[in-house]
Amino acid sequence: xxxxxxxxxxxxxxxxxxxxxxxxxxxxxxxxxxxxxxxxxxxxxxxxxxxxxxxxxxxxxxxxxxxxxxxxxxxxxxxxxxxxxxxxxxxxxxxxxxxxxxxxxxxxxxxxxxxxxxxxxxxxxxxxxxxxxxxxxxxxxxxxxxxxxxxxxxxxxxxxxxxxxxxxxxxxxxxxxxxxxxxxxxxxxxxxxxxxxxxxxxxxxxxxxxxxxxxxxxxxxxxxxxxxxxxxxxxxxxxxxxxxxxxxxxxxxxxxxxxxxxxxxxxxxxxxxxxxxxx
Numbered sequence: 001x002x003x004x005x006x007x008x009x010x011x012x013x014x015x016x017x018x019x020x021x022x023x024x025x026x027x028x029x030x031x032x033x034x035x036x037x038x039x040x041x042x043x044x045x046x047x048x049x050x051x052x053x054x055x056x057x058x059x060x061x062x063x064x065x066x067x068x069x070x071x072x073x074x075x076x077x078x079x080x081x082x083x084x085x086x087x088x089x090x091x092x093x094x095x096x097x098x099x100x101x102x103x104x105x106x107x108x109x110x111x112x113x114x115x116x117x118x119x120x121x122x123x124x125x126x127x128x129x130x131x132x133x134x135x136x137x138x139x140x141x142x143x144x145x146x147x148x149x150x151x152x153x154x155x156x157x158x159x160x161x162x163x164x165x166x167x168x169x170x171x172x173x174x175x176x177x178x179x180x181x182x183x184x185x186x187x188x189x190x191x192x193x194x195x196x197x198x199x200x201x202x203x204x205x206x207x208x209x210x211x212x213x214x215x216x217x218x219x220x221x222x223x224x225x226x227x228x229x230x231x232x233x234x235x236x237x238x239x240x241x242x243x244x245x246x247x248x249x250x251x252x253x254x255x256x257x258x259x260x261x262x263x264x265x266x267x268x269x270x271x272x273x274x275x276x277x278x279x
Contacts, residue, residue, distance in 0.1 A: 012066025012097065015039035019071075021052055021111075023078040028052035032074075039069060048272040051080040055276050056117070058089065063101070065094030065127055070102045075111040077137075082114040086276045088149075088248070089117070093125030094162065101130040105144070109137030112267060115144035116255070116274070119202075119248045124151050124186055125162045133169040134207070136177075141267060142170075143259065147204040147251040150184070150191070154247070159201065161186040170207050170238060177238050178207060198229065200244040204251050208262055211239035218261045226254050 015037035022031040027050045033041050038059045045053040056071065063069065075081045091099055107113045115134070122128055134144055148166070151159035163185045170178040183190075190196035197203060208215070211234060219232040219241055228245025239262075243254055260271040 012064070012068060012099075013037055013060065014068050015058065016070045017041065017056065017072070019054070020074040020076065021054075021079040021081040022076045023050075023080075026050070028079040028081060030054055031076075039071070045275070047275065048269065051082055051112070051114075051269075051272075053082045053084070053274050055274070056083060056085050058085075061087075062090040062092050063099045063128075064092050065097030065099055067099045068102075069100070070104075072104045073106065073113075075105075075107045075113045075140075077108040077110045079108070080112040082116065082274065084116045084274050084276065085118045086279070087118055089120045091120065091122045091126040091128045091164075093123050094127040096127070098127045098129055101128070103130075103132045104135075105133065106135045107137060107140040107142055109139055111137065112141040113144070115142070115146075116259075117146065119147040119149050119251060121149045121248075122151070122159065122162070122164050124157055124160045126164070127162055129165045131167045131169070133167075134171070135174075136170065136172040136209075138173055139210070141210065143206075143208045143263065143266065144170075145204065145206045145255050145258075147202065147248065147255070149202045149248050149251075150186075150197075151201055153201045159184075159186045159191060168205060168207070172236075172238075177235055178240060180205070197244055200228070200246065202247050202251055203242070203244040204254070205243075206239070206241035206255075206258060208239045208241075208266055210237035211262075211266060212237070215239050215262055215265050218265060219258060222254070222257045222261050226250075226257060228254070230254070
């Protein structure tokens with residue numbers, strides 16, 4: 001009988017993080033944090049009292065073809081969680097394998113989630129599939145922002161090859177409210193066409209709710225005063241803002257202006273910047 005050749009080793013990282021936030025009489029606490037591989041969370045912070053600020057860390061600092069990263073976060077009834085990252089997630093050039101990122105965020109009735117990661121940088125030649133799914137309860141609240149930057153235009157390295165397939169889904173009580181699927185291939189028409197990115201190397205999406213007409217008006221007021229191209233609309237009670245612009249710094253500025261304007265309206269608190277953003 002011929003010998004069976006051993007399977008080739010899989011060179012990609014496998015990283016998974018599973019979090020659960022629960023309320024206590026004084027504040028929200030991180031009650032569960034299980035991890036596999038190089039993805040973890042530091043101890044939580046409470047700079048404004050009850051809300052729990054947690055920083056998701058990926059120590060390798062970059063993602064390559066074959067890596068699979070998965071984040072699951074449950075914000076239990078009555079809890080308030082703010083999740084961010086200390087720096088950009090960088091997707092490097094691939095030799096043909098796909099890097100995958102899955103983020104499942106569940107917000108129970110009466111709970112609040114603020115999802116504020118730093119930008120994702122997709123280098124030319126990277127092959128990336130990313131999904132963020134947010135499941136909301138009947139009266140849960142969320143403010144979720146994601147920013148993507150393609151290539152390294154400041155270094156003269158535009159997004160000339162590779163691909164980014166990105167999905168963003170928002171569900172409420174098991175029913176879809178927003179289902180978006182973007183596929184951007186380096187060097188193809190969507191990068192420069194007016195119906196695509198119009199030559200802009202950065203784009204972002206904000207979803208927040210429940211939002212009323214006052215929140216929509218506030219968002220549009222912020223957008224009118226900021227650089228880049230943007231729009232704001234409502235899908236049922238979900239505020240959706242889409243932006244495309246010159247880069248991460250412009251995206252950061254827009255995020256802060258929107259957060260400062262909308263957090264008091266949606267959540268009854270002023271903006272409280274995570275201190276990791278100051279480093």
